[in-house]
Structures are given as structure tokens and as C-alpha cells.
Amino acid sequence: MPFRGVRLWLLAFAAFFLMIGGWALAAPYDGSADEHDHIYRAVGIWNGDLAPEPANAVRGSGAFVRVPRGLVVPDEPCWQFKPGMPASCAPEPTSDATTVRVGTGAGRYHPGYYAVVGVPLKLFPGWSGVLLARLLTGAGAAALLAASVVTIVTYFRRRLMLAGLLVAVTPMALHFFGAVNPNGLEIAAGVGLFTALIPLLLGRLDTVPRGLLVLAGTSAVLLASLRPTGLVYLFFGAVALFVPFRREILLRLWASTAARLWIGGVVLAGLVNVGYTLAFKGTDMGSAFRQPVTFERGQALVYVMHYWGEWAKQLVGVFSWLDIYLPGSMYVVWHMAAGALLVFGAAFGHWTDRWRLAVLVFGATGIPTFLQWWFLNETGFVTQGRYMLPGLVGVMIFAAWVLEERGLPERAGRSLTRLLLVTVVPFHVFSMLWAMVRWRSGLPDYGKIGLVSLWPLSRGWHPVVGSALPTLMLVVGLAGLAWLVWRLSVPVVTAVATTGPAVDLPEQDGRDDSDRDDAELATRRP
Secondary structure, three states: OOOOHHHHHHHHHHHHHHHHHHHHHHOOOOOOOOHHHHHHHHHHHOOOOOOOOEEEEEOOEEEEEEEEHHHOOOOOOOOOOOOOOOHHHOOOOOOOOOEEEEEEOOOOOOOHHHHHHHHHHHHOOOHHHHHHHHHHHHHHHHHHHHHHHHHHHHHOOOOOHHHHHHHHOOHHHHHHHOOOOHHHHHHHHHHHHHHHHHHHHHOOOOOOOHHHHHHHHHHHHHHHHHOHHHHHHHHHHHHHHHOOOOHHHHHHHHHOHHHHHHHHHHHHHHHHHHHHHHHOOOOOOOOOOOOOOOOOHHHHHHHHHHOHHHHHHHHHOEEOOOOEEOOHHHHHHHHHHHHHHHHHHHHHOOHHHHHHHHHHHHHHHHHHHHHHHHOHHHHOOOOOHHHHHHHHHHHHHHHHHHHHHHHOOHHHHHHHHHHHHHHHHHHHHHHHHHHHHHHHHOOOOHHHOOHHHHOOOOOOOOOOOOOHHHHHHHHHHHHHHHHHHHHHOOOOEEEOOOOOOOEEEOOEOOEOHHHHHHHHHHHHOO
């Protein structure tokens, strides 16, 4: 029985949610960058601080909000930024609901995301609320990723875009899917947006499918609302896929009432985000990150370009408070996989494909790099690699689509997808176990750590639910995803009946379409 529709979505959602849930349950309180700031902002909304007055609250920016005392972290962190220090030195969150006033660096941010994840934090202060807020973010991300899988299977016969999705969802993305942080949901929205827009704008559809509109519209609204950077990625994604214009596509979209409503909703969400950001100075980073010296433009450019090596690592995985680095070879392998998709996508693509890839790459990396360079003396070094992921996931997915449409035959595409699958699955397992070692006992020197150290039940600090459960969730989720992708990567021959839906038929005689095409071409040669 082929995987389709709701059944496929449920299977994919379960796999992604288990993977994300493993990260959510494994991390200590405040276990990802700035998580306590986002928790303060979220619960503060439900204590009446929906739009707090901008103030010099944290690092010269932010605002003051009211939060339960049990969620407040010490002023001086004891393990953050210290890779050799375990998380056991920090106090755990408690259910003490006494309201206190604290500063948060996220106090000026758009309240939409925080109003949702703040509900469990308000109702269940302490570990219960924190874990539920993390899992709520993870459920949203898993829903978007599962919908992307359904879209790929439904609208692309060769399904090579699954390879792009595997490379796009890095361990760093999983880490933030399972954290209280809008950046994680923003990355998942980038995956959903590009997966839906490619068949909607570049496909051969005669109608405007409702499912594609819902996925594209929901993802676009999230990108337009969660963070100001999402508007940049949304703009460049639209430019890349709408230009050159295809008049028939635009007329078909405009003729759909649902499409017009979604477009209006995205525009409204973007305007609200811009208005709120300007009114509450949401882009003011304060003065804490400014360098002690003033850079000339040329010096600033060299400094920023030098830092790109660090950003590239952060795209794959530099966890917690940017103090958990993976072994260097893992970055090399993942960068090679991403680079292969991009380079071969550009090589096999038409000039319009190369134009679109160039626009997507420029929007995802060029704009953040330019802004960091131009405002280096005013803001200091504030850019991180994960901020670029919502745009770069589109690059990977589009490059895989180009290979599917222009380059690789079915057999080679299937092999590429499965090769990437068997590569990334152990990387995901190692990444979370490596982070758990750091939180449990601190990371010793490389010469003093071995594979035995990865055993999750070793002595030291453990999550409130124990280490076995999150490890099991990650492994089961990855196994489910691997099984799904392995099955879905098998090409199908679509036979369209005179009435009724398309029927998927298996390949015949072990030969795919590429073999038959090559044989037919050979008979035509003189």
C-alpha cells in the first residue's frame, strides 16, 4: 500500500517529533543559546507584559518582564561557555510561582510565538512547563517537516528533493527545533515554504491545490512573523521563484480566492512585524557585543570573511551556548554533501535555475554577511550561522529539485538519496550523545574521550526524565525516518486512468525509466 496523504503525514510527523523530542528532553534548563531570555519573554506575556517598554535590561537592550521565581536563572552562569563544566552546578527550575521582575534580551521581540509557548510555562512553572514549551515548538516544526515530505511524495515522481531535506535538517536545526526559541520554528518554516512553492510556481499544475496553499501560506506567515530576518528570506525566495515571471502561473494564483487570502495574510503579518520591530526597537542589539577597537571598512570585511569558517560549523552543529563543537571531520562531510547538491545543481541547471540558486544563496548568506560587515562597529559581532538556516534550507531543497528535473536519472537519484540517508543518520545520533556527554560530565580533552564515553547512562548529571528516554526517542525517530525515506526513494511509474486518481505502479523488470530512455536513445543513433 503506497504512503499517501494523512497516513504518510502521521508517520513522518511521528518520526520527526521523536527525533526533536529527544533533543528537547535531553537538554538541561537554559541548555540552548539564550533560552532563558525566550522563556522569560514567553511567560511574561501571560503575566501582563505583552508589549513591555524597551529598556537597558540585558546587554544594553531588551526589556523587563514579570516571571515566576522558579524559572529565573542565576546572574552568573556556572557551566555555559565552559565546555569542561557539567550542567550539575546549575539549579534546576522549580514550581515556585512567586512573581519577580527580571530583564530579558528578547523583551522587544514580536509576541506571536511567545504567546503560544508561554501557555504551559504559565500553567506549569518549573520543569513541566519548560518541557511542554519545548515540545510545543517541536510539534510545530515536526508538522511542517512532515507536510514537506507529503508534498515531495505527492508532486515529485523521482522524490530526489528528499535528499535536499536530509541535508537541510542539520543537527543544529534539530537542537533548536527542541528549544524554546523562535529560530527553530523559523528554520522549519523555511523548509515548508520552499517545498510548497517549487511545485506551486515551477510545476506543471493545472489547478492550485489546497494542500500546497496551506503549507506555503502557513510557512510564509511564520517567516513573516517570527523574526525580522524571516522577511529577508521570504523576499529573496519570492524573487528567485517568481522571476522570470510566468504569466499563466500568476493568473492562476490570482484567480484563486484562497491564494489571494493567503497572500493578504502574509503581507499583513509582515507589516505587523515591521511595525512592531520599529516601535519597540527590536533590532537594537545594545553595546555589549561591540569590539574594543573601531574597524575601517576594509578591516571589517577581512574580519567578517575570516569568521565565515565559524558560521559554517554553526550551520551543522555548535550546540548549547556555542560551546559544544563536534569533531572536525563531521563538519567536512556535511559540508561536502551540501556543496555537492549546490555545485551539481548549478552545473546541471538551466540559466534560470542558476539565477534562482544565486538569488537564494545571496539572500541567505550575502545579506547577513553584508549587514554584519556594515554595522560591525555599531552592533559588534552578533550574527550566528543558525540565523542563516531558514534561507539555506531553501538552497538545498531547490538544488535537489534542479537535479531531479535536469540532471540525475532515477537510479542515480535513488542512490544519492540513500547515500545521504546512511550518512546523516549516524551523525544525528552522535551529535546528541556528544552534547549529552558535555552536559553530563563536561567534555575532556580529545585524548581522554572515547566511544565508551558516549554511553548515555554513565555517571554524572542527567535530565529530569533520565537519559535513556531521550536517547530512545532519537534512535526510534531516526529509524522511522530512515525506513520511510528508504521506501519513498524508490521511483514509481505513474499511470493515469481515464477516471479517478493516478495509480502508482512498481518498476518493471528491475529497470527504471532512465534505462529505457538510454536504450531508446541508443537505437536512434546513426
